[in-house]
Amino acid sequence: MTLDDAKFLALAFEEAKAGYEEGGIPIGAVLVSKDGKVLGRGRNKRVQEGNNILHGETSALQNAGRLAPEAYKGATMYTTLSPCDMCTGACLLFGIPRVVVGENKSWLGGEAYLKSRGVEVVVMDDPQCLELMQKFMTEKPDVWNEDVGGNLEGVGH
Amino acid sequence: MTLDDAKFLALAFEEAKAGYEEGGIPIGAVLVSKDGKVLGRGRNKRVQEGNNILHGETSALQNAGRLAPEAYKGATMYTTLSPCDMCTGACLLFGIPRVVVGENKSWLGGEAYLKSRGVEVVVMDDPQCLELMQKFMTEKPDVWNEDVGGNLEGVGH
Numbered sequence: 571m572t573l574d575d576a577k578f579l580a581l582a583f584e585e586a587k588a589g590y591e592e593g594g595i596p597i598g599a600v601l602v603s604k605d606g607k608v609l610g611r612g613r614n615k616r617v618q619e620g621n622n623i624l625h626g627e628t629s630a631l632q633n634a635g636r637l638a639p640e641a642y643k644g645a646t647m648y649t650t651l652s653p654c655d656m657c658t659g660a661c662l663l664f665g666i667p668r669v670v671v672g673e674n675k676s677w678l679g680g681e682a683y684l685k686s687r688g689v690e691v692v693v694m695d696d697p698q699c700l701e702l703m704q705k706f707m708t709e710k711p712d713v714w715n716e717d718v719g720g721n722l723e724g725v726g727h
Numbered sequence: 728m729t730l731d732d733a734k735f736l737a738l739a740f741e742e743a744k745a746g747y748e749e750g751g752i753p754i755g756a757v758l759v760s761k762d763g764k765v766l767g768r769g770r771n772k773r774v775q776e777g778n779n780i781l782h783g784e785t786s787a788l789q790n791a792g793r794l795a796p797e798a799y800k801g802a803t804m805y806t807t808l809s810p811c812d813m814c815t816g817a818c819l820l821f822g823i824p825r826v827v828v829g830e831n832k833s834w835l836g837g838e839a840y841l842k843s844r845g846v847e848v849v850v851m852d853d854p855q856c857l858e859l860m861q862k863f864m865t866e867k868p869d870v871w872n873e874d875v876g877g878n879l880e881g882v883g884h
Binding site: 616620622623628632635638639656658660662663664665680715716 | 773778791792811821875
């Protein structure tokens with residue numbers, strides 16, 4: 571963990587909080603280039619847009635736009651929650667070498683698989699990320715189970 | 728392979744062909760429910776929409792809309808080309824138990840990983856899918872290398 575990691579995770583948390591305030595699934599992500607530039611940020615949009623492939627990470631990637639493969643070299647994906655199988659795969663597809671996870675107590679995703687493929691994974695155990703996720707999971711278990719929560723056969727389970 | 732597999736792969740190929748005609752990356756996919764209903768179809772939209780997360784499979788999933796997890800039970804994802812890491816992960820996330828691949832000679836994706844996670848993978852070795860993909864890769868290697876083609880560290884490589 572570095573000071574920059576805390577700064578960029580805070581941006582991902584802003585996305586998650588905005589998602590919560592919209593009535594959505596509060597997971598946010600920020601993609602940051604090797605030289606510390608925010609390439610894209612986003613949040614889960616299942617509820618807001620009825621879009622089931624827009625998770626935090628895929629949303630950040632989409633918002634980064636059409637980039638050359640070089641843009642992802644040395645980049646870091648910051649995400650408030652451990653990445654699901656799709657977002658794990660998205661990080662691998664784009665060759666993102668480092669993933670910083672806010673917390674993985676609410677749900678554990680593809681961290682082991684990322685590591686097995688050579689990706690550096692840093693878990694921040696952030697209390698704010700955990701608190702927001704726990705609040706949402708208690709308030710709207712049905713929405714959570716419709717999304718990643720329903721993936722009981724996920725990597726971590 | 729069944730007659731239905733050939734029929735639905737042909738729909739995925741229609742998507743791929745439409746993508747080629749639009750100047751895009753010609754990969755298409757169709758998601759079909761257990762009882763043979765087309766839930767969604769789509770194609771790679773990197774060129775057409777500048778959208779780097781819309782591959783054939785993710786596009787079909789997005790176009791299927793916000794569905795309950797039960798909708799994916801027993802479903803089959805038909806895709807003209809072997810799925811990349813992201814689309815492999817998307818199939819796992821949604822719990823899609825069967826993936827039918829048009830061809831994997833142009834590029835080999837996450838088939839082994841899908842199988843290791845219990846997904847049935849059927850490779851059709853379809854000459855039309857292969858021909859279209861080869862044509863595109865020869866005509867526009869730069870665009871191909873910007874997308875999946877540039878993922879030289881992909882599962883199959």
